[in-house]
Structures are given as C-alpha cells and as structure tokens.
Amino acid sequence: MSTVKIEDCRGRLIHGLIPAVPVPFNSRGEIARDAQKCYASFLAQEPIAGVAVWAHTGRGLHLSRLQRLEVLESWAQALGAGSLIVAGVGGLREASADFPAYTNSAVEMARDALGHGAHALLIHPPRLFHGVKDSDELILDFHSRIAELGAPVILFHLYEAAGGILYSPQLLRRLLSLPNVAGIKLATLDSVMTFQDVAGLIAEEFPEQILITGEDRFLGYSLMCGARSALVGMGAAATSLQSQLLESFFDGRSAEFLELSRRVDRLSQALFIAPMEGYIRRVLWALVHEGVMGLESASDPWGPELAEGEFIRLGKVLKDLKAEPPP
Secondary structure, eight states: SSSHHHHHHHHHHHOOOBBBBBOOOOOTSSOHHHHHHHHHHHHTSSSSSEEEETTTTTTTTOOOOHHHHHHHHHHHHOOOSSEEEEEEEOOOOOGEEEEEEHHHHHHHHHHHHHHHHOEEEOOOOOGGGGSSTTTHHHHHHHHHHHHHHOEEEEEEEEGGGOOOHHHHHHHHHHHHHSSOOOOEEESSSHHHHHHHHHHHHHHHOOSSSSSEEOOOGHHHHHHHTTTOOOEEEEEGGSHHHHHHHHHHHHTEEEEEEEEHHHHHHHHHHHHHHHHHGGGGHHHHHHHHHTTSOOOOOOOTTTTTOHHHHHHHHHHHHHHHHHHHHOO
C-alpha cells in the first residue's frame, strides 16, 4: 500500500518535473550497477519532484522482475522522503495468452511496486485489448483492478506507435471517474489536436485531475495548453534546463519561458527523431556527454542500432546549449 494519499500525490505533482528514467545497460544486456547508482545519486540532487521508473523510457514491460525491483530499490534509496516515485505497471508479454492472466500480471506488478517503495502507479495502456470485442470494458476493468489497490493512479494516454491506445472521449470520462485516479499523462508525440482536445475535456469536466504532459517534442506548448506537471523521458537528461522551463512558466516569466522553450525544443529535436525507439539510447548518450556515466553503460537492449554520428551530433547540441548565457 502506498504511503502517499491521492491529494498528497497531486500536491507533489503540481508544477513539478518527473523524469522517466532509463536503465543503463552494458553491451551484454546486464544492468550497469555502478552507472545506475551514480545516475540515481546525480539526479537526486537535481530540481525534480520525483522520478518515474518502469515507464516506456525505463523499459518496464521488458525488464525481468528481479531487474525491476533492483531499479526501483536503487531509486528509493537515492531519493529523499519528499520525492515521489511513480512506477509504470502493465500487462506482461509472458501473460498475454489470455485476458485474465494479462490483467492479473499487471495487478501483481503493481503490488510489487507498492511493496518496494513506489508511491503512485502509471498504468501502461493494455495494448492486448486494442481493437478486440468489448475493448472499452476490458480496458476499464484493467484500470479498475489496479485502482482498487488504493494507491494514487496516473492514466497514460500514449501514441499508438509506441504501443499505446488512443482512448475515446467516452472511455476517458469513465477512466477519469475511477477512484484513486490522480491525473493523466498525455504523450501523443505528433498529435497536437489530440492533446488540445483531451486538455479541454479535463479542464471542463475534471478540473481536479492533474494533466501531466509527456510531450517531449512540444513541452513548452503543452504547458500553455493546460498541463500542470511534466513526466517526460527527456527530463532524464539536461534536467535542470527543463526544470527551469516549468518554473519560468508557472512563475509567469514569459520572456524567460520563451527562450527556455527554444532551447528545450532544440534538445528534443536531437533526441526524438527517427527511429523513434532510439530516443532511449540517445537519452543515455546525453548522460554520457554530461559525465554521469560512461559510454559502456549506455546500451538499450531493446532499441535500434544508431549511427556513431548521432552521438557526435547530440554532444554538439548539448555543448552549444551549455555555452549559452542564462536566459
């Protein structure tokens, strides 16, 4: 059971940056433990509201149970009591033979998360139910079973190319009405219209829910559309820059916000490019350039191979951003 109540969870989320953290792997597909420890210690000193583990960036649905727990416990040890730990939970591939087993695997993953230090749950879209008969009812039951555990729950509206489901407005209303839902993360990637429409629905019908942006490629604009928190993979690197962006927006420092948006957009255009699944390795590469870990620890076993030139170009972008004067 989470030690954080839903209102406390919303309070920690509001105006805060929650990096979705990747897991450093070596070339043999093993967690690079020293790099993980250094990274957790480094990020714990950054201006963040907490972290999200086991999310898409953290390959949560690919990790073994032992790997998941190792990662979660590493972050629980590194972060202070005031930091929020959000764990991504979802149906596992090895349990996809039938719908009940798939849902049960997500519930057990959620129990594991809460039993080992997580405060809130980010529910991965149950992709197995996409397009099947009675999919809305299956999706609703999936979320209800997890919400019944009593911990704060964050819905996850993820673009389909990344394994998500574009929930209809009717289904979103039912999901947002479930008990223990603290908010919703929107990560549409290239659908500004979808973001605007869902943001409008929340503002008009569910103002108590926290709209959390997951829009790395239009982070600044998503705040202007009504997001009150950010849970983004990009936030795992160049963290201070993005924290300053949120702070400038919510403090009403418009000129500073516009300049920081320009800088963050430049970073996003170096990280979130085709092949899109390569962004996880690019985030790890950014951490290499920042001196947080070595290149030998910046592998992503499930991502595509990337050209060496990308590593060099990313380093130049980060160097240029660091050299720019304060806004």
